[in-house]
Amino acid sequence: MLEKQNTLLDAYKNAKYQVTGHGKRDVSVLLDSFTNQTGQEESDMYGSGHIIDRFQEKMAAYLGKESAVFFPSGTMAQQIAMRIWCDEKGIRKVAYHPLCHLEIHEEDGLKELHHIEPVLLADPNKIIKLDDVVNMKEDISCLLLELPQREIGGQLPTFEELQGISDYCREKGIKLHLDGARLFEILPFYNTTAAEVCALFDSVYVSFYKGIGGVAGAILAGPKDFTETSKVWKRRHGGDLISLYPYILSADFYFDQRVGKMEEYYEGAKELAALYNACEGIRTLPITPVSNMFHVHVQAQKGEMERILADTYGESGVGLTGHLRENGENRCFFEVSIGDNYEKVSKTDLKQAFILLVNKMKKRTVV
Amino acid sequence: MLEKQNTLLDAYKNAKYQVTGHGKRDVSVLLDSFTNQTGQEESDMYGSGHIIDRFQEKMAAYLGKESAVFFPSGTMAQQIAMRIWCDEKGIRKVAYHPLCHLEIHEEDGLKELHHIEPVLLADPNKIIKLDDVVNMKEDISCLLLELPQREIGGQLPTFEELQGISDYCREKGIKLHLDGARLFEILPFYNTTAAEVCALFDSVYVSFYKGIGGVAGAILAGPKDFTETSKVWKRRHGGDLISLYPYILSADFYFDQRVGKMEEYYEGAKELAALYNACEGIRTLPITPVSNMFHVHVQAQKGEMERILADTYGESGVGLTGHLRENGENRCFFEVSIGDNYEKVSKTDLKQAFILLVNKMKKRTVV
Known part of the structure; x- marks a missing residue:
């Protein structure tokens, strides 16, 4: 059961590219933001x-x-x-x-x-x-x-x-x-x-x-x-x-680094949403994003869609999402947030991933 | 006003040795505890x-x-x-x-x-x-x-x-x-x-x-x-x-480093309390500490005692406390917690500091 739950997440993590977010939420997020700290500033x-x-x-x-x-x-x-x-x-x-x-x-x-x-x-x-x-x-x-x-x-x-x-x-x-x-x-x-x-x-x-x-x-x-x-x-x-400085200093660091990139994330979200909307049975909400985020609604059973997505990641090297959520019996959805990862994805590989996804969505048994 | 308030604290900070605590609460407290982190562990x-x-x-x-x-x-x-x-x-x-x-x-x-x-x-x-x-x-x-x-x-x-x-x-x-x-x-x-x-x-x-x-x-x-x-x-x-890991990983690091040193801190507290109790008009509470901490009660006006202490630090190079609190008109007190700093203090200089303090307390006008 646990293994099955992790299949999509593992496929996402193991893909060459991850389309969403800024990268792993690991300890390096803190460490990277402290590289310019001498340590001498008082808490x-x-x-x-x-x-x-x-x-x-x-x-x-x-x-x-x-x-x-x-x-x-x-x-x-x-x-x-x-x-x-x-x-x-x-x-x-x-x-x-x-x-x-x-x-x-x-x-x-x-x-x-x-x-x-x-x-x-x-x-x-x-x-x-x-x-x-x-x-x-x-x-x-x-x-x-x-x-x-x-x-x-x-x-x-x-x-x-x-x-x-x-x-x-x-x-x-x-x-x-x-x-x-x-x-x-x-x-x-x-x-x-x-x-x-x-x-x-x-x-x-x-x-x-x-x-x-x-x-x-x-x-x-x-x-x-x-x-x-x-x-x-x-x-x-x-x-x-x-002491709140571990959060304050990292917040300040990433604020300076990313507050000017919101336009880029927003453009990425609109581009990616258009790719999703070209797939049969898939619609983004909103159709045209108004920020770096949107939801992707799929007219398919969650388990079926997990297999389709995992296969797509495996064949293209592009991970689109790690989690689906059920939304009624034959529907599911997921959230997309665009961050630093998006610009790192090869455009060629991303297009290839969506060619695969379009085809898989066309071929699937319509419920 | 602000300057006057900071006199004792400055004298304490500027002394060669600080007797209490583990050292400055600066950003290095976090950084030191993360030196063995590769950054790859997930939040x-x-x-x-x-x-x-x-x-x-x-x-x-x-x-x-x-x-x-x-x-x-x-x-x-x-x-x-x-x-x-x-x-x-x-x-x-x-x-x-x-x-x-x-x-x-x-x-x-x-x-x-x-x-x-x-x-x-x-x-x-x-x-x-x-x-x-x-x-x-x-x-x-x-x-x-x-x-x-x-x-x-x-x-x-x-x-x-x-x-x-x-x-x-x-x-x-x-x-x-x-x-x-x-x-x-x-x-x-x-x-x-x-x-x-x-x-x-x-x-x-x-x-x-x-x-x-x-x-x-x-x-x-x-x-x-x-x-x-x-x-x-x-x-x-x-x-x-x-993410609470900045606190968790540092807590874990210092727990391992210091939980075995509590006996040493306790012995230090007893030793230091005895030195205070040899001064006229000064008594520790408790007389014999039962942990690494105790309070030092002084029968003297706060301002007068601040001058006596600041002079003692300046002459001996040993800082005893950075803060006094008023406790009635002609009384004041401060808290002492023994940590890593105590073992770094030269015993000779510490004794010299208390010889000075004993003399200054004897000489002062008794209220």
Whole structure:
């Protein structure tokens, strides 16, 4: 059973090329980012010190916010953001998408630790639009928008739609928070700076191990009194570690290395999605990606598709994905994120892989 | 003002020798522990994988517990331990010392996040004894004992007293939790294994940046169902990071390097405490240390004592402490922890430093 589960992942790992991501998440990710460190810089100490101050100031400036705080995780940062806005307004309700990270990946920390009730906005398969916000009946303290909406392939509203939601929230006294786990990745599509996006929001979280490819860690940014209060909650959560520098220094290193490559990743995603969409029974979501990520939906049983993909990798030397997820009886899907690996793939071999995949998809027994 | 505050710390740092600790908390602490890493080992992933499994198993075996979980911080680990035991019994009350870490250093996370009410046991200046537990009127789920009691100089009950408290708690259905932030450091005094101490407790937390001198991180150990539940809460707290290996690998490295040196640190602490106690107006707490740590109480105004100490460092080349804390108008104190630095100090220079200190304390105007 275990062996069968690992077949596709092994085929992916053993292929000459891997199409997605930045490379292996091994210890070299940390070591590479420390090669220029002499070791003599003093550790941050419980949220103070040169290393953490410098990075927080750098990110506040980049995001166009008054102040920024480094957190070990986005889970911690975002629950705390919700709590602060709820405490300020005195209403323990926030609104977010049904497939929000806080709703499906955090073991209900928001409810169990903060007793905050979420209002689920919009159909799970759609992004939140202005109409969803306007038609909401509940009084809430904060609306959280995830840009892009990861669990539905990384979809985005238009910038005008965003502007409309932001204006409406300000008018109604609703705080607007950005789940910007993949904020850097959407800037080429919006063709704006991070600060221009963040200006629409009261508070912002960004991550350093998605598009940036660091070890771990997050920044929470907003007004100074908000970030100061977030430090109190960071200590309460057990996130005010004596030393966070392993995450901070690596985040800073990969931020500098990759924040300028988001356009390249985005172009790669569009190119690769077009190749998938030329295959019978395969459609990407969105059809044309709006960031470095998209989902690939397949009208085929998971086991069958695993065999087709593993064969394709074996014959072409190109690994496309290591994991499929079932999505109903005869459907499956997987997520694609483009990073540094993509430019290393031989274009000839990639085309060959898709010629093979197109043929295999044509030949297969249609269910 | 800032300059004045830094005088003693600067004098300490600029001295040829520093008597306390393991050395600077700079980035080399991480780098040194990674020198034998090729970089090819795969990262742990959200609490799974070889690196974290291996260390958790190693620590469970060392502590004599069924299972162990790595946490980014003790603050997180201990709140969660309290929560699990309270949920199990259905009583949201725990008992601990008035100077417990949860009471004075965590911004009331236990109350604010878990709504657990603490019962403060014993006089702040004394350790918790069996009588304090027996005479407690409240029904509690868990009793937390910190060994040694850091804020009062690192005092310890006798092993027999501990055994009595453990027996009583078992009889009464009270869970007993060990705040073992400095567990390794007390084993020479008790002349037992860690497992023999931990056998008296239902759950145990240990830290890797005190006596062990790692970068950060903690282990929470106990029965398997307890540790499994703790993983759910770890995710809720935002501590289930994608990668904890920077802390785990450094903790493991320094554990191997220093766990066998605790006897040496303990002997050093006793030797140094005797030197302090030979000075007029200075007394250590405890008089004879029971671990690598003790407090030094001085009957002198903080500013005066800072000048005396800074002069002593300048004349002898031996730095004794970088920080004094006020303790009433004409009293101050500081904490001493013995680590790797102590053996590097020239004994001749150390003796010379104390000859100077003895003389300076004799000469000063008695308040």
